[in-house]
Amino acid sequence: MKPLSSQARAIKPSATLAINAISQDLKAKGVDVVSFGAGETDFFTPDHIKAAGIAAIEQNKSYYTSSSGIAPLKSAICGYLDRTFGLKYENKNICVSSGAKHVLYIAMRVMLNPGDEVILPAPYWVTYEEAIRMCGAVPVILNTDESTRFKISPEQLAAAVTERTKCVILTNPSNPTGMLYSEEELSGLAKVIVDNDLYLIDDEIYATLVYEGKFVSAAAVDPELTKRTVIVNGVSKTYxxxxxxxxxAAGPAEIIKLMDTYLSHSTGNASNIAQYASIAAYAGDQECVAKMHAEFTKRRAYFLERVAAMDKVSCLPPDGAFYIFMNVSKTFGSTLCGEKIDNADDFAQALLKHGLVATVPGAAFGSQNHIRWSYATSIENIKKGLDRLERFLNNEPTA
Ligand SMILES: Cc1ncc(COP(=O)(O)O)c(C=O)c1O
Known part of the structure; x- marks a missing residue:
């Protein structure tokens, strides 16, 4: 048989979903694994949003909609962006689709030609690199570390620009590091992006989950940048x-129009019912967001207190999102619970095998020294997982 698409065969499967699969498999076999892999909250969808979804089913909202979403949802999103972040958009600037992940891919599809370069600061969320390659474009990775709080500088960005550069991707606050760019930092980057005639994709999916500092959208810092920025967001994490x-996606009307056309020949519209539920999310009572934020604040504080008391691992306090990006490099070259640890992959595998704790090794995010913990799980689970980590670091296996 002829080989399948070489581009498709080159795509690496998502490491976070792979870790989830391993821990679910172990759980199914009755093994008591504590999982910190998931990039999703453990909360239930708030009742008023569920009710809107049920009402949409009962009102027979079961037909196709416009490929880029229904007008009342676009209006609710515009209202939300204005009230929450001071961003002024109209319906023609909004494209709704099946999750931020898909929106991001479609935005790249309509922006990029094969061979275009996309600047991607590392550590990055696993999907970007593959999505860039799926468009036939070339990821240009900018490495960062704790010394700059995992953020790129205008100088670093400017030095990476070539005549093939088309676009820059930022995630603010970041998955996996939790770091937040300030307004001043964004203004510095904006100048480089505008001066070099680039586009910006700003993934703001964690914008309401900020614990330190103030979130400012890249689309709000400089009107020239707004003209070339596509914001990506969605209901997944916030609600x-x-x-x-x-x-x-919220962005320039020409880009949004092309995204609509692209969608019309691929997925078509996102679920009509889910769109109605999302109106309740964006236009309804925001008390649920505050409640979840308060719970995450407690979990983050507990996590940081525990990690501060450990000497073989460390982490920077994350400004936002719900991840701890733990530096485990002090353990490299040592043996833990009988396993030789030479990199973060070894650490994560040994911790899963002997500590029964599932985390995501940093290689998937472009970092060799870290593992990612999601604290979108109960305080009891966090305590149990960190007790096990402590024992593992003391060479005492749980399993
Ligand atoms: C940075 C970032 N962007 C986008 C997404 C995807 O969100 P959605 O569930 O809306 O596709 C995630 C999910 O983990 C994420 O971490």
């Missing part, structure tokens, strides 16, 4: 709605 699959 505990990962499975409903609604994300949106």
């Amino acid at each position: 505990a709605m990962t499975g409903w699959r609604i994300g949106f």
Whole structure:
């Protein structure tokens, strides 16, 4: 048989989903694994949003919609962006699709030609690199570390620009590091992006989950940057709605129009029912967001207190999102619970095998020294997982 698409065969499967699969498999076999792999909250979708979804089913909202979403949802998103972040958009600037992940891919599809370069600061969320390659474009990785709080500088960005550079991707706050760019930092980057005639994709999916500092959208710092920025966001993290699959892009009307056309020949519209539920999310009571934020704040504080008391691992306090990006490099070259640890992959595998704790090794995010823990799980689970980590670091296996 003729070989399948070489581009498709080159795609690496998502490491975070792979870790989830391993831990679910172990759990199914009765093994008591504590999982910190998931990039989704453990909360249920708030009741008023569920009710709107049920009402949409009962009102027979079961037909196709416009490929880029229904007008009342676009209006609700515009209202939300204005109230929450001071961003002024109209319906023609909004494209709704099946999750932020899909929106991001479609945005790249309409922006990029094969061979275009996309600047991607590392550590990065696993999907970007593959999505860039799926467009036939070339990821240009900018490495960062704790010394700059995992953020790129205008100088670093400018030095990476070539005549093939088309676009820069930022995630603010970041998955996996949790770091947040300030308004001043964004203004510095904006100048380089505008001066070099580039586009910006700013993934703001964690924008409401900020604990230190103030979130400012890249689209709000400089009107020249706004003209070339596509914001990516969605209901998944803010409203505990990962499975409903609604994300949106907000950006220049020409880009949004092309995205609509692209969608019309690929997925068509996102679920009509989920779109109605999302109106309740964006236009309804925001008390649920505050409640989840308060819970994450407690979990983060507990996590940081525990890690501060450990000497073989460390982490920077994350500004936002719900991840701890733990540096485990002090253990490299040592043996833990009988396993030789030479890199973060070894650490994560040994911790899963002997500590029964599932985390995601940093290689998937472009970092060799870290593992990612999601604290979108109960305080009891966090305590149990960190107790096990402590024992593992003391060479005492749980399993
Ligand atoms: C940075 C970032 N962007 C986008 C997404 C995807 O969100 P959605 O569930 O809306 O596709 C995730 C999910 O983990 C993420 O971490």
